[in-house]
Amino acid sequence: MNTGSAEKIKPGVLKPPLKWAGGKRWLVPHLLPLWNNYSRRRLVEPFCGGLAVALGIMPAEALLSDLNEHLINFFNRVKEGLVIDISMENDEKLYYTQRTKFNQLLKDGRQNTAEAAGLFYYLNRTGYNGLCRFNRKGLFNVPFGSYKKITYRRDFRPYSGVFKSWCFQAGDFENLDIEKTAFIYADPPYDVEFTQYSEKAFNWEDQVRLAHWLHGHRGPVVLSNQATGRIIDLYKSLDFKIHYLQGPRRISCTGERTPANEILALRG
Numbered sequence: 001m002n003t004g005s006a007e008k009i010k011p012g013v014l015k016p017p018l019k020w021a022g023g024k025r026w027l028v029p030h031l032l033p034l035w036n037n038y039s040r041r042r043l044v045e046p047f048c049g050g051l052a053v054a055l056g057i058m059p060a061e062a063l064l065s066d067l068n069e070h071l072i073n074f075f076n077r078v079k080e081g082l083v084i085d086i087s088m089e090n091d092e093k094l095y096y097t098q099r100t101k102f103n104q105l106l107k108d109g110r111q112n113t114a115e116a117a118g119l120f121y122y123l124n125r126t127g128y129n130g131l132c133r134f135n136r137k138g139l140f141n142v143p144f145g146s147y148k149k150i151t152y153r154r155d156f157r158p159y160s161g162v163f164k165s166w167c168f169q170a171g172d173f174e175n176l177d178i179e180k181t182a183f184i185y186a187d188p189p190y191d192v193e194f195t196q197y198s199e200k201a202f203n204w205e206d207q208v209r210l211a212h213w214l215h216g217h218r219g220p221v222v223l224s225n226q227a228t229g230r231i232i233d234l235y236k237s238l239d240f241k242i243h244y245l246q247g248p249r250r251i252s253c254t255g256e257r258t259p260a261n262e263i264l265a266l267r268g
């Protein structure tokens with residue numbers, strides 16, 4: 001496979017390497033027409049998650065950020081040409097052994113290493129529903145998953161050429177330093193009562209903080225979120241244009257399949 005720059009690999013050829021809650025691959029066809037007008041700009045994703053959007057769009061330059069430092073460590077190691085050499089099998093005993101090893105690295109302050117990235121990948125593919133959850137002590141506590149068959153990748157070098165022109169940063173969205181012309185695509189955790197992608201829930205104050213932060217950006221902004229009344233009112237009150245979308249059917253926490261109503265809020 002071509003390991004050259006972002007321009008040489010077609011959008012969508014490299015699949016998101018991790019399972020990630022709230023992945024927006026389905027949204028890429030809606031985002032592309034908006035992005036195409038600005039495709040020479042830098043793409044900034046303050047909530048990059050599993051990179052479904054960046055890999056679907058393939059910008060030449062990007063700043064991809066997320067609060068989850070393990071996710072960002074993984075992408076930074078992939079950028080360096082990660083090749084995983086630990087045992088990876090869909091086996092319960094091995095899963096808990098590797099989970100203990102990963103947690104020992106966290107206890108030792110060695111979470112930003114290639115070894116932690118390899119273990120994080122294995123736990124993500126093998127653990128329950130690809131969840132990323134930590135206990136109060138900050139230790140990864142997702143149980144073994146229930147997949148029939150898992151395909152593991154060891155060699156991430158096909159991604160590294162593309163990732164070389166992308167910058168990965170861990171932290172809260174408000175800490176990002178963004179040039180005026182950047183194109184921001186923001187995909188925060190949905191505005192729903194029980195959402196927790198990381199140790200710290202993204203609450204209503206965060207949604208309001210984000211809306212005002214996005215409003216302060218001088219360049220183009222696209223935000224996606226659940227179409228709740230208060231989200232629509234919030235973005236309308238800040239002069240964003242609202243587009244309504246029908247999202248893919250998702251499984252709710254009660255196991256019921258519900259159609260998700262989504263919005264895109266646009267500015268600039």
Ligand SMILES: C[S@@+](CC[C@H](N)C(=O)[O-])C[C@H]1O[C@@H](n2cnc3c(N)ncnc32)[C@H](O)[C@@H]1O
Nearest residue numbers: 022023024047049050052067172173187189197
């Ligand atoms: C809906 S997911 C993004 C999914 C991503 N667009 C994709 O396609 O995979 C939301 C992300 O926001 C991150 N997050 C939560 N709170 C945050 C904060 N305060 N600042 C930055 N990222 C945050 C979570 O770790 C999670 O990865």
